[in-house]
Amino acid sequence: MTEEIIIAGFGGQGVLSMGKILAYSGIMQNQEVSWMPSYGPEMRGGTANVTVVLSDERISSPVINSYDTAIILNQQSMDKFVDTVKPGGLLIYDPNGITHHPERKDINIYTIEASEEAGKQGLMKTFNMIVLGGFLKLKPLIQPEFIHKGLEKSLPARHHKLIPENEKAIEVGKELIKAVQLV
Amino acid sequence: MKELRLMKGNEAVAEAAIRAGCDGYFGYPITPQSEVMEYLMYQEPHKTTGMVVLQAESEVAAINMVYGGASCGKRVMTSSSSPGISLKQEGISYIAGAELPCLIVNVVRGGPGLGTIQPAQSDYFQSTKGGGHGDYRLLVLAPASVQEMADFAGLGFELAFKYRNPVLILSDGVIGQMMEKVELQPHQPRFTKEEIKANTPWATYGKTDDRGRNIITSLDLDSHKQEKHVTHLAEKYQAMEENEVRYEEFQTEDAEYLIVAYGSSARISQKAVDIARAKGIKVGLLRPITLFPFPKKPLAKLATQVKGILSVEMSLGQMVEDVKLAVECKIKVEHFGRYGGIIPTPDEVVAALEQKIIGG
Amino acid sequence: MSEITKEQIRQPENLVYTKTKLLTDKALSYCPGCGHGTAHRIVMEVIEELNAQSETIGIAPVGCSVLAYEFMNIDMQQAAHGRAPALATAVKRLMPEKLVFTYQGDGDLAAIGTAETIHACNRGENITIIFINNGIYGMTGGQMAPTTLPNMKASTCPYGRDVVTMGNPLKMTELVAQLPGVRYVTRQSVHTPGNVRKTKKAIRKAFDMQKENKGLTFVEIVSNCNSGWKMTPIQSNKWMEENMFPFYPLGDIKVDGQLVK
Numbered sequence: 001m002t003e004e005i006i007i008a009g010f011g012g013q014g015v016l017s018m019g020k021i022l023a024y025s026g027i028m029q030n031q032e033v034s035w036m037p038s039y040g041p042e043m044r045g046g047t048a049n050v051t052v053v054l055s056d057e058r059i060s061s062p063v064i065n066s067y068d069t070a071i072i073l074n075q076q077s078m079d080k081f082v083d084t085v086k087p088g089g090l091l092i093y094d095p096n097g098i099t100h101h102p103e104r105k106d107i108n109i110y111t112i113e114a115s116e117e118a119g120k121q122g123l124m125k126t127f128n129m130i131v132l133g134g135f136l137k138l139k140p141l142i143q144p145e146f147i148h149k150g151l152e153k154s155l156p157a158r159h160h161k162l163i164p165e166n167e168k169a170i171e172v173g174k175e176l177i178k179a180v181q182l183v
Numbered sequence: 184m185k186e187l188r189l190m191k192g193n194e195a196v197a198e199a200a201i202r203a204g205c206d207g208y209f210g211y212p213i214t215p216q217s218e219v220m221e222y223l224m225y226q227e228p229h230k231t232t233g234m235v236v237l238q239a240e241s242e243v244a245a246i247n248m249v250y251g252g253a254s255c256g257k258r259v260m261t262s263s264s265s266p267g268i269s270l271k272q273e274g275i276s277y278i279a280g281a282e283l284p285c286l287i288v289n290v291v292r293g294g295p296g297l298g299t300i301q302p303a304q305s306d307y308f309q310s311t312k313g314g315g316h317g318d319y320r321l322l323v324l325a326p327a328s329v330q331e332m333a334d335f336a337g338l339g340f341e342l343a344f345k346y347r348n349p350v351l352i353l354s355d356g357v358i359g360q361m362m363e364k365v366e367l368q369p370h371q372p373r374f375t376k377e378e379i380k381a382n383t384p385w386a387t388y389g390k391t392d393d394r395g396r397n398i399i400t401s402l403d404l405d406s407h408k409q410e411k412h413v414t415h416l417a418e419k420y421q422a423m424e425e426n427e428v429r430y431e432e433f434q435t436e437d438a439e440y441l442i443v444a445y446g447s448s449a450r451i452s453q454k455a456v457d458i459a460r461a462k463g464i465k466v467g468l469l470r471p472i473t474l475f476p477f478p479k480k481p482l483a484k485l486a487t488q489v490k491g492i493l494s495v496e497m498s499l500g501q502m503v504e505d506v507k508l509a510v511e512c513k514i515k516v517e518h519f520g521r522y523g524g525i526i527p528t529p530d531e532v533v534a535a536l537e538q539k540i541i542g543g
Numbered sequence: 544m545s546e547i548t549k550e551q552i553r554q555p556e557n558l559v560y561t562k563t564k565l566l567t568d569k570a571l572s573y574c575p576g577c578g579h580g581t582a583h584r585i586v587m588e589v590i591e592e593l594n595a596q597s598e599t600i601g602i603a604p605v606g607c608s609v610l611a612y613e614f615m616n617i618d619m620q621q622a623a624h625g626r627a628p629a630l631a632t633a634v635k636r637l638m639p640e641k642l643v644f645t646y647q648g649d650g651d652l653a654a655i656g657t658a659e660t661i662h663a664c665n666r667g668e669n670i671t672i673i674f675i676n677n678g679i680y681g682m683t684g685g686q687m688a689p690t691t692l693p694n695m696k697a698s699t700c701p702y703g704r705d706v707v708t709m710g711n712p713l714k715m716t717e718l719v720a721q722l723p724g725v726r727y728v729t730r731q732s733v734h735t736p737g738n739v740r741k742t743k744k745a746i747r748k749a750f751d752m753q754k755e756n757k758g759l760t761f762v763e764i765v766s767n768c769n770s771g772w773k774m775t776p777i778q779s780n781k782w783m784e785e786n787m788f789p790f791y792p793l794g795d796i797k798v799d800g801q802l803v804k
Contacts, residue, residue, distance in 0.1 A: 020362065024189045027364050033189065035362035039215055039300070061454035062361050063447065065528035153189065207637050235636045240662035244629040247622065247659070251602070251630030254620045257637050277623050387618035387634075389597040389641060396567075398612045400603075400621035 009073025133173020301524025576776025625656025667724025
C-alpha cells in the first residue's frame with residue numbers, strides 16, 4: 001500500500017499540522033512516511049500545502065505530481081491541485097469559500113463542511129482534525145489507537161490535554177463527510 | 184526499542200550533531216535551513232552535553248568561529264544555504280588550508296545571487312571543486328533522506344577528524360524541509376581534554392612544557408614549503424578517493440540505461456525508474472553518496488553495460504561533467520534538470536530518458 | 544688596553560635585562576623602530592607574570608603582525624583578515640577557562656573586521672583585544688587605513704586624506720566603549736619607557752579582568768610606522784606625539800564598565 005496525499009489551504013488552517021499528525025500516526029503504525037511542505041514567504045498569510053506519503057515500502061520520491069487523495073481547503077488550492085488527482089482518486093474539499101466547484105468526472109469527490117461545523121461547535125482550533133476525520137472515514141489507513149499515539153507525538157506535552165478534543169473532532173468529521181460524486 | 188521520530192532534515196542534522204558529541208554550532212539564519220539553529224537553541228544542549236550554540240553576526244563570522252573552535256580540537260559545525268555558503272568560502276578555504284576538521288551543512292536553494300528559497304542543486308561545482316580560493320577539496324556527503332541527514336552528522340565528524348579536512352553535507356531544500364522517520368543514534372560524549380590531547384596533538388589548547396607551540400595557520404611565505412603543503416593536501420584527497428567513495432545502486436543488474444542522481448533528485452529518479460520499468464524500460468539508478476570523492480569506478484563499470492546515461496540534477500548540469508569524465512565519453516551521457524527552485528517530477532525524468540537517451 | 548671579550552661581559556652580575564621566555568628566539572620581522580616588537584614583548588611579559596603560558600591562546604591577524612605566532616611562544620591561531628574576534632569568540636566559548644586575546648592592526652580591526660569587532664564587543668565576549676593603531680597599512684606597503692588622519696599622506700591618498708571623498712578616520716576605540724558588553728577600554732602607547740610601563744599595566748589589568756569574566760577588555764596602542772610614514776624612527780615618534788595623540792588621546796576611556804569623564 002502506498003497513499004500519496006496533498007493537503008492544501010490557507011496558512012493558519014492547520015494544513016501542515018494535519019499532515020504531521022497523519023505522518024506521525026503512520027510511523028506509530030510502523031509505516032514509512034514522508035511529509036514535504038511548501039515553505040517560505042508563500043506561507044505567510046498565503047497558501048500552505050503539504051505532501052504526505054504513507055507506505056508499506058521505502059518511499060522513493062517525496063515530491064509528487066499526481067496524488068491518490070487531495071484535501072483542499074480554499075479556492076487557490078482547488079485551482080492548483082484539482083487536476084493533479086489521479087483518475088479514480090479522491091478529492092475532499094470544504095465548500096466554504098469555494099466558488100468554482102470541481103468539474104472532473106473521473107474522480108471521487110466528497111465535501112466536508114468542517115469550517116461551518118467547527119464554528120458551530122466552537123472547535124475552530126480543531127478544524128483540521130474534523131477534516132482529517134473525514135479522510136479517515138473514507139480511507140481508514142490508520143487505526144484510531146495509532147492516531148492517538150500520533151497526536152501524543154505531534155503535540156507538545158503541554159497540549160496533551162487537548163488530545164480528547166482533537167479525537168472528538170475526528171469523530172465529528174467522520175459524520176460530516178458527504179459524497180458528491182462517485183466513480 | 185529504537186528511538187523513532189518524525190523530523191525535518193534540518194532538525195535531524197541538529198539533533199544528530201548533539202548526539203555525535205558536537206562541541207559548538209555557529210550559524211546565521213537563512214531560509215531554508217534556519218530550523219537547524221532554531222532546533223539547537225530550543226534544545227539548549229549547553230545544559231545537557233555542554234554544547235555551545237551561538238548565533239553569529241554573519242556567515243563570515245560564523246565560519247571563522249568554526250575555524251577558531253576547530254583549531255582547539257573541538258567538534259564544531261555551521262550550517263547555511265547557498266548565498267550564505269558563498270560568504271563562508273573565505274573561511275572554508277582557510278580551514279582547508281590549515282587542515283582543520285569541521286562539519287558544514289549546505290541546504291541548497293536556487294541561485295545565482297539571492298535566487299530563490301526553493302530547493303536546487305546548483306552548488307555542485309562550488310561544493311566539489313573547492314569553492315573558495317586555492318587548491319583544495321571538501322569531502323562532500325549528499326544525503327537523500329532525513330535519516331541520512333542524521334547519519335551524516337556523526338559520519339561527517341568522523342571523516343573530518345580522520346582526514347583533518349572540512350566535511351560538507353550537501354543537502355537541499357527538499358531534504359532540509361521534509362519530515363521523515365528517523366532512527367536516532369545514542370548519545371556519544373564530547374571529547375574530553377585528555378582525548379583532545381591524544382587525538383589532536385596539533386590543537387591550540389594552551390602550550391605546556393612537554394611540547395612546542397601549536398600554531399594553526401594557512402600561511403607559508405616560503406613558496407617551496409607551500410608547494411610541499413599543497414602536495415600533502417593532494418595526497419589526502421587521493422586517500423579519500425581510494426577509501427571514502429560511497430554510492431548506492433538501484434535495479435542496475437539488468438539495466439540497459441542508467442540514471443545518475445544524488446540527493447532529492449535521486450529520490451525523484453528512483454520513482455522515475457519504477458515508472459519506466461512499468462513501461463518496460465530497463466533502467467537503473469546510481470546514486471553518489473559522496474560527491475567528492477565521486478564514484479568514478481562504479482560508473483565506469485556500468486558504462487560497459489548500459490547504452491546511455493542520464494544525469495539528473497536540479498541545475499543547468501554540473502555533476503554531468505563528472506559523469507562524462509568517469510565514463511570517459513565512451514557512451515552517451517546527457518543531462519536533465521529543472522532549476523531556479525523548480526523540482527522535476529518523476530514523469531519529466533522518464534520523458535527526458537525516453538527523448539534524450541533512448542530515442543536520441 | 545686589552546680587549547674585553549664577550550664572555551667577560553656575559554656575566555650574571557652584568558645582566559640588566561633579559562627577554563621573556565614567552566618570546567621565541569626568532570628575530571622579529573618588524574622594521575627597526577616599529578612599536579610592534581615592544582607591544583609583543585609586554586603582552587608576553589604579562590602572560591609570563593600571570594604564569595599563563597599553558598592557559599593562553601592568542602589570535603594573530605592579517606597585516607604586519609600576521610607572523611606574531613612566529614614570535615609569541617604560546618599556542619596561536621592565525622585568522623583571516625579581520626576575523627580574529629570571531630575565532631577568539633569560539634575559543635573562549637569552548638574553553639572558558641583559557642586566557643584568549645587577539646592582536647590586531649587598524650586595517651584588520653577597524654576596516655575589514657569592523658563587524659566582527661563590534662559584535663564580539665557587543666556580546667561581551669570575555670576576551671582581550673590588543674589593537675595596534677598606526678594609521679596606515681604597513682604590510683601591504685603604506686596604503687590609507689580607516690585610522691589615517693585627515694590630510695595625512697599614504698600611497699592610496701598621495702595628496703593627503705581628503706575627508707570629503709575618503710571619509711573621516713574611525714575611532715573604533717571610542718565606538719566600542721559605548722557598548723555595554725565592554726568592560727575596560729584604554730588607549731596607550733609604547734614610544735617611551737614610561738608609556739611602555741603604563742601600557743603593560745593596562746594589558747595586565749585587561750587580562751586580570753578577563754579572568755573575572757566580566758566582559759570584553761580592549762587595549763589600543765597608538766603606534767608608529769616609520770617605514771609607511773617615510774620617516775626615521777625618532778621623527779615618527781615625534782610626529783605621532785604631535786599629530787596622532789591630539790586625535791587619539793591617550794588614557795582610560797572606560798573602566799569597570801563606566802565611561803571615564
